[in-house]
Amino acid sequence: MVCQVYQKLHAWITGKLASNNAAEVSQGKGAYARYKHIIAACNELESGFANRGIIALVDDATGYRADKTKEDILRVIAAYMSPNLLTLTKRFPPEFFEEIYRIHGWEYRPGSVKHPQYVGHFILKHIYEPLPPGVLEEMKNRLPKNEHGNRKSQLWRTLSIDTGIPHLDRQIGDVLLMMRLSADKKEFAVYFERMFGKQLQLRLQILNDFKELTA
Numbered sequence: 067m068v069c070q071v072y073q074k075l076h077a078w079i080t081g082k083l084a085s086n087n088a089a090e091v092s093q094g095k096g097a098y099a100r101y102k103h104i105i106a107a108c109n110e111l112e113s114g115f116a117n118r119g120i121i122a123l124v125d126d127a128t129g130y131r132a133d134k135t136k137e138d139i140l141r142v143i144a145a146y147m148s149p150n151l152l153t154l155t156k157r158f159p160p161e162f163f164e165e166i167y168r169i170h171g172w173e174y175r176p177g178s179v180k181h182p183q184y185v186g187h188f189i190l191k192h193i194y195e196p197l198p199p200g201v202l203e204e205m206k207n208r209l210p211k212n213e214h215g216n217r218k219s220q221l222w223r224t225l226s227i228d229t230g231i232p233h234l235d236r237q238i239g240d241v242l243l244m245m246r247l248s249a250d251k252k253e254f255a256v257y258f259e260r261m262f263g264k265q266l267q268l269r270l271q272i273l274n275d276f277k278e279l280t281a
Contacts, residue, residue, distance in 0.1 A: 095247060139276050143200045146230040147208070151223045154231070158189075158238060165245035169254050192241050194221060196262050197233060199272040 160176065166185055167174035194202045208224045209217045225231050244261070248254035 136276065139200050139272070142198050143204050146198065146201045146226055146233070147204055147224055148226045148230065151219055152225070152227070152231075154223070157220075157222050157231075157234060159242075162238060162242050162245075165242060169245055169248050169251045171250070192258060192262075193234070193237050195269070196237055196265060197230075199269045200276060201230070203273070 163181060163185065164174050164176075166188055172182075190202075194205065202221075205221045205224045209219060209221055211217055222231075222234055225234055240261070241258070244257040245254055248257060
């Protein structure tokens with residue numbers, strides 16, 4: 067129930083921040099400042115639901131065997147991946163790129179599909195890395211780079227419709243919201259670290275343990 071209310075609040079704030087009306091943008095920022103602790107808590111809860119089979123296993127008190135950890139991680143990876151490349155429409159809205167350009171102080175040209183190489187690194191760090199441990203690595207394995215350093219398609223097309231894509235869309239929405247709230251890239255970095263810093267540290271810990279198990 068709480069997270070249902072949060073989803074409505076999230077949509078309301080996002081709508082205000084996307085407005086061309088300065089008063090509504092200010093109203094959206096004010097609401098976020100007031101309820102950011104609730105938003106952060108619900109994000110952690112939703113992330114916990116998505117990763118509950120993994121996160122519990124890193125606690126020594128759980129009593130799981132090492133091979134069970136490996137099995138659970140592989141099961142989550144399988145749930146997130148699609149057997150074939152998806153042919154869905156674009157996942158990243160134009161506003162997402164517009165906000166990346168704005169917080170970095172770059173000139174944005176509407177309609178342009180060519181972006182600086184750094185934009186790819188930005189998406190990798192802030193969109194794909196927060197996915198469950200092993201998912202990004204499997205995405206890269208399924209779409210390896212060619213001799214020119216390019217992939218034949220976008221990484222998100224390897225995700226499954228029922229699990230991977232919904233998580234991806236939520237991550238895009240959260241990052242877009244944080245960018246809209248930020249005056250520049252430094253302020254965005256603070257928001258991102260506050261919301262996903264602990265999650266990324268845990269992800270790295272789990273992934274390192276997983277690599278040891280599969281070595």
